[in-house]
Amino acid sequence: MNTSYAHHPSHAISHAELGLVLRELEFGVAASDLHGSLTGFLCGGGVASPRNWLQRLELEPDPAxxxxxxxxxxxxxxxxxxxQLEDPGFAFEPLLPAEEEPLTERADALVQWCRGFLGGLGLSGVNVQKALSEDGAEILRDFGAIAASSFEYDDAEEDESALVEVLEFIRVGVMLLHSEMAPPPPAAVSAGRSLH
Structure with missing residues (x-):
């Protein structure tokens, strides 16, 4: 069994790597769906740690x-x-299959990611009506529309650029939703107090 992923803590986790781990753990959830769920949960201010976040998303590894x-x-x-969500440089990226993977696979993963995001947001316990501005609410509705989509593929070049646009919209949308819903990190809270 290849467990090389355990020995490289510095590189970013790839979609393929996460997919392999999820299959080995028999979670029954796709990599994009899981990353979307985690992102939605954190955006909504869900409280979790590296040890318990799976339980917060109602996922348990098979004890066997x-x-x-x-x-x-x-x-x-x-x-x-x-x-990534707390990075002021907007480093956030949805975890999707690599660019060399077929367009259909990447587009389907984006739909899964949005579904996961909405589910994770629901599990965070945030009151979306109270937390969001009009723009934020519209972005969330758009995420819902993407989650309910099934793409049709006609023109490879056009489809590729459309996917890039949707991906950028989601990336920026996540950062806006996070800024509106999630509480500031503890350092920002204490820094804010010291100014007054």
Whole structure:
């Protein structure tokens, strides 16, 4: 069994790597769906740690499967996602198949990611009506429309640029939703207090 993913803590986790771990753990959830769920949960201000976030998303590994190093990769996924969301440089990227994968696979993963995001947001317990501005509410409605989509593929070049546009919309939308719904990180709260 290849467990090389456990020994490279510095590189970003790939969609393929996460997919492999999820299959080995028999979670029954796709990589994009899981990353979307985690992102939605964190955007909504859901409280979790690298150790308990799966339980917060109502996922449990099969006790019969030796989770070992795979759980460390999932803990790192949590830390990476949280750090990206809190990065003022807008480093956030939805976790999707690599660019060399077929367009259909990447588009389907984007739909799964949006479905996961909406589910994770629901599990965070945030009151969306109270938390969101008009723009934020519209972005969330658009995420819902994407989650309910099934893409048709006609023109490869046009479809590719459309996917890039939707991906950028989601990336920027996530950052806006996070800024509106999630509480500021503890450092920002204490810094804010010291100014007054």
């Amino acid at each position: 499967v030796d989770a070992g190093a795979r759980m460390e990769l999932l803990a790192r996924l949590f830390r990476d996602c949280r750090n």
